[in-house]
Amino acid sequence: xxxxxxxxxxxxxxxxxxxxxxxxxxxxxxxxxxxxxxxxxxxxxxxxxxxxxxxxxxxxxxxxxxxxxxxxxxxxxxxxxxxxxxxxxxxxxxxxxxxxxxxxxxxxxxxxxxxxxxxxxxxxxxxxxxxxxxxxxxxxxxxxxxxxxxxxxxxxxxx
Amino acid sequence: xxxxxxxxxxxxxxxxxxxxxxxxxxxxxxxxxxxxxxxxxxxxxxxxxxxxxxxxxxxxxxxxxxxxxxxxxxxxxxxxxxxxxxxxxxxxxxxxxxxxxxxxxxxxxxxxxxxxxxxxxxxxxxxxxxxxxxxxxxxxxxxxxxxxxxxxxxxxxxxxxxxxxxxxxxxxxxxxxxx
Numbered sequence: 001x002x003x004x005x006x007x008x009x010x011x012x013x014x015x016x017x018x019x020x021x022x023x024x025x026x027x028x029x030x031x032x033x034x035x036x037x038x039x040x041x042x043x044x045x046x047x048x049x050x051x052x053x054x055x056x057x058x059x060x061x062x063x064x065x066x067x068x069x070x071x072x073x074x075x076x077x078x079x080x081x082x083x084x085x086x087x088x089x090x091x092x093x094x095x096x097x098x099x100x101x102x103x104x105x106x107x108x109x110x111x112x113x114x115x116x117x118x119x120x121x122x123x124x125x126x127x128x129x130x131x132x133x134x135x136x137x138x139x140x141x142x143x144x145x146x147x148x149x150x151x152x153x154x155x156x157x158x159x
Numbered sequence: 160x161x162x163x164x165x166x167x168x169x170x171x172x173x174x175x176x177x178x179x180x181x182x183x184x185x186x187x188x189x190x191x192x193x194x195x196x197x198x199x200x201x202x203x204x205x206x207x208x209x210x211x212x213x214x215x216x217x218x219x220x221x222x223x224x225x226x227x228x229x230x231x232x233x234x235x236x237x238x239x240x241x242x243x244x245x246x247x248x249x250x251x252x253x254x255x256x257x258x259x260x261x262x263x264x265x266x267x268x269x270x271x272x273x274x275x276x277x278x279x280x281x282x283x284x285x286x287x288x289x290x291x292x293x294x295x296x297x298x299x300x301x302x303x304x305x306x307x308x309x310x311x312x313x314x315x316x317x318x319x320x321x322x323x324x325x326x327x328x329x330x331x332x333x334x335x336x337x338x
Contacts, residue, residue, distance in 0.1 A: 039297065039298035041186065041188075041291075041298075041299075041300040042186065042239035042240055042241060042284070042287075042300075043280055043282065043283075043284035043287075044240075044282035044283045044284055045279065045280050045281055045282045045284065048279055048280065051277065051291065051298055053293060053296070053298060056293075057274075058274050058277065058291050058293065058298055059277070060277040060279040060280065062279060084278075084279065086278040089278065091277055091278055091279070093277075093279055139279060140279055140280075140281055141278050141279045141281055142278045142281045142285075
């Protein structure tokens with residue numbers, strides 16, 4: 001017996017990376033911003049370029065194009081600020097994109113076992129089948145957010 | 160009639176931290192001034208330092224004796240994987256047997272907020288840094304003084320030392336910082 005295909009109707013943000021389009025659940029998107037200065041410092045985590053300052057927060061910039069397209073982006077027009085979950089915590093991550101983003105409503109077909117871990121599902125839009133990204137699998141991070149010092153430390157606490 | 164509460168005359172002073180902004184291979188870093196015991200010129204070390212050859216820990220090339228203990232001189236450039244640069248100063252760090260080679264000091268500053276390293280960073284850098292701070296529209300990593308050498312590395316370095324190989328104690332030519 002063939003199991004029924006699970007589908008849900010929800011909002012997605014379509015983003016462009018080079019010639020391809022991908023989708024992210026709209027609930028995971030915070031905003032789309034113009035590129036700003038990237039602050040770089042030594043580290044050993046692949047795919048992270050550095051951090052940007054956004055609304056007083058320090059947001060890591062993660063270029064996902066290399067994993068999705070096989071090559072890094074040569075130009076970028078915006079950063080898509082998305083929410084990335086780390087266990088029971090969540091933080092912003094900035095994804096460079098090469099074009100405008102679009103908000104659409106669509107039904108998602110949940111990814112199957114054969115799909116890559118970064119694929120959350122598939123949607124159909126204007127005759128195109130588009131991958132819905134699972135940012136938690138696509139971007140690096142501590143899955144066990146139990147290390148000490150993982151939350152912002154305010155030194156401004158009143159003495 | 161409701162009377163608005165008068166504004167507080169004095170606000171409790173915000174907790175802040177004094178930091179030293181410095182560079183290694185041109186890259187800016189910060190360290191709490193409370194974790195730096197002394198700042199010396201590299202020249203003042205040259206007579207007191209002994210070469211050490213531990214192939215698995217290339218970032219440590221010299222050791223000096225201090226208060227009957229071995230103080231390991233760590234190349235900041237090698238530790239952070241930066242291009243080699245000629246270091247002019249060495250920070251003798253408190254509460255750890257580590258001294259750090261740096262290019263030079265930019266300035267002292269006051270840090271009002273230390274933000275944890277974003278969770279996207281998930282490798283050695285979590286030990287290297289206490290966090291990040293935004294200062295004058297820049298984001299600077301604040302180094303963890305205890306993150307330069309692990310307990311295993313200290314053990315390896317200690318084991319490679321001969322008792323008589325350490326020269327006389329470091330002479331006092333540096334700038335001592337108050338605790």
